[in-house]
Amino acid sequence: MRNRTLTTITVVLAAGALALSACSSSKKNTNGGGLGGGSSANNGGTNQTYKIGFVGALSGPNAQLGINERNGATLAIDQANASGKYKFKIALNAQDSEGDPAKAPAAATALISDPTVVAVIGPAFSGESKAVNPSFCQASPPMPTVTASASNAELQNQGNKCWHRIIPNDNVEGSQGADWLARTGAKKVYVLSDLSAYGAGVAGTMAKELKAKGVSVVSSGVDGTTTKNYNPIAGTIAASGTDALFYGGYDAQSALLAKALVAAGYKGRTVTGNGGKSSVFTTGAGKAGNGWYFTCGCQDATIAPTAKEFTAAYTAKFNTPPSTYSPEAFDAANLLMDAISKASASGTATRTSVLDALNKEDFTGITTQIKFQANGEVQSSSLIVNLFQEKSGAIKGLGNIKELN
Numbered sequence: 343m344r345n346r347t348l349t350t351i352t353v354v355l356a357a358g359a360l361a362l363s364a365c366s367s368s369k370k371n372t373n374g375g376g377l378g379g380g381s382s383a384n385n386g387g388t389n390q391t392y393k394i395g396f397v398g399a400l401s402g403p404n405a406q407l408g409i410n411e412r413n414g415a416t417l418a419i420d421q422a423n424a425s426g427k428y429k430f431k432i433a434l435n436a437q438d439s440e441g442d443p444a445k446a447p448a449a450a451t452a453l454i455s456d457p458t459v460v461a462v463i464g465p466a467f468s469g470e471s472k473a474v475n476p477s478f479c480q481a482s483p484p485m486p487t488v489t490a491s492a493s494n495a496e497l498q499n500q501g502n503k504c505w506h507r508i509i510p511n512d513n514v515e516g517s518q519g520a521d522w523l524a525r526t527g528a529k530k531v532y533v534l535s536d537l538s539a540y541g542a543g544v545a546g547t548m549a550k551e552l553k554a555k556g557v558s559v560v561s562s563g564v565d566g567t568t569t570k571n572y573n574p575i576a577g578t579i580a581a582s583g584t585d586a587l588f589y590g591g592y593d594a595q596s597a598l599l600a601k602a603l604v605a606a607g608y609k610g611r612t613v614t615g616n617g618g619k620s621s622v623f624t625t626g627a628g629k630a631g632n633g634w635y636f637t638c639g640c641q642d643a644t645i646a647p648t649a650k651e652f653t654a655a656y657t658a659k660f661n662t663p664p665s666t667y668s669p670e671a672f673d674a675a676n677l678l679m680d681a682i683s684k685a686s687a688s689g690t691a692t693r694t695s696v697l698d699a700l701n702k703e704d705f706t707g708i709t710t711q712i713k714f715q716a717n718g719e720v721q722s723s724s725l726i727v728n729l730f731q732e733k734s735g736a737i738k739g740l741g742n743i744k745e746l747n
Contacts, residue, residue: 390430392691394419394678395453395485397474398466399441403594406620407667408466411490412436413660414671415463418679421655428683430691434675435459439470446470447477454481460685460696461486461678463671468494468540479504486697488678490670493616493639494543498717504697506718508677508710509670510639510725512540515615516547518727519637522743523586523613524555531559532584532610534575534599536566536591544615545590560584566595576602586611593618596634597626604630616640619666619730619737627732636730641709642739643669648708673707680705 396415398408412434419432435456437449446465453459454477462478462485465471471492478485484504489497495513497505523531531552535545542563549559560582564575576599579587587603587610589596596618603612614623616638624631643649643656643664652672656664664672678696681703685695705712710724729743740746 390686390690391433391458392430392682393433393435393456393459394675395456395459395462395464396434396436397439397446397449397453397462397464397470398436398491400436400438402440402442404441404467404592404622406593406622406665407491408438408441410620410665410668411463411466411671413656414490414664414668415675417652417656417659418672418675420659422676422679428679430682430686432679432682433458439465439467441467441470443469443473446474450474450477454478454485459485460682460691460693461488461700463487463674463678464489464492466491466667468492468497468543469538471497472500472539475500475502475505478502483693484697485693486678486681486700488674488700490674491616491640491667492540494539495547496539496543498719502718506700506714508674508707508712508720509667510727511719512544512615513547514725515637515639515727516544517551518743519588519613519615519729520548520551520555520557522637522729522746523588523611524552524557526747528552528557528586528611530582530584531557531586531588532579532582533559533561534579534587534589534591535561535563536589536595537563538566538591540615540617541566541590541592543590544617545588548588548590566591569595570598572599572602573605575599576606576608579603580606580608584610586613589614589618591617593620593622594626597623597631600627600630600634611635613637616666621665624732624735624737631732632734634732636732636737637727637743638666638730639725639727640667641669642728642730643708645739646708652708669709673705673709673712676707677703677705677712 399405400408439446439449479502488506493512495511533549535541552559596614613635619636643653681699682691684699685691727743729740730737
């Protein structure tokens, strides 16, 4: 899913991260794989503690997504530790990137250089994923990663063998969203991008698929990192004669756009992707957000039968219902703990043995069945895109977008 505009930092980070991980790899254990969990016992004993890292925005304008994911992972870990399910304990090392590719390298380096971290959930955003995935995967040994939200459709083609994703990418989400718009009567659609890795990717897929369906498309971009006044672009959209708008961008900016479109008198359907789906949009847009649609390769845990227990436990623990990507992060944490358990069956788990176990997983989560292809994507049969809509100040799930008319 999400991202900020990618800066040219990957090569510098990769070199720094390799140096740090090379120093750390001198602490290899006898399991033949490199870094493992810190402990006072061997062979995965009950005194063993492993850490799972997390990279995502925990502060800044897009913090809600990262908080949702950290909470989901925290719940999974707390439940596992309390249950005694495993012969080890798990701790979460959460690093705040603010969702910014320029700040993600420091978060990645902190995790790579911590010998007790054997796997990572994240990065949460697409731009920061592009910035630091090479560093995770080129570290010695490579750091297994599972993203619960970064949806850019190029990530699986970067050759990063330690990388995994458990949600549909933007090509899947954008094309299914375009199909829904076309079959529900859209004739001319304005496709606006915030120019981020996420926004540009999903907007590009949306425009391409709409054209393939015979829908007329008007496309443009407005930088989401610098634009504060959306009145000019809203005026352009209102004058475009389009009967629908799709915005590829994030929640705070989507909220500003929603207000500007109301002021400009735009009457068409308004749709955004997973980047806009959060309480930040609801709060920021106010009444202007009413009626907006959201495409998302994510589960509405508040109505999904498989997530009933999760929703109750999450709400009790955090005093708020689970939101976008909370259940996916819950699944990612449980998936990694299962891989750590399998990797520790014959000795202390290491990053290498956890990665090997992760690649072989066939794991039933509350959101989907997780079995990875060679490129790190889950099997296509497990990919579901849902449609949501804001009604009376709350974003509600409408169901599988393929089944809606």
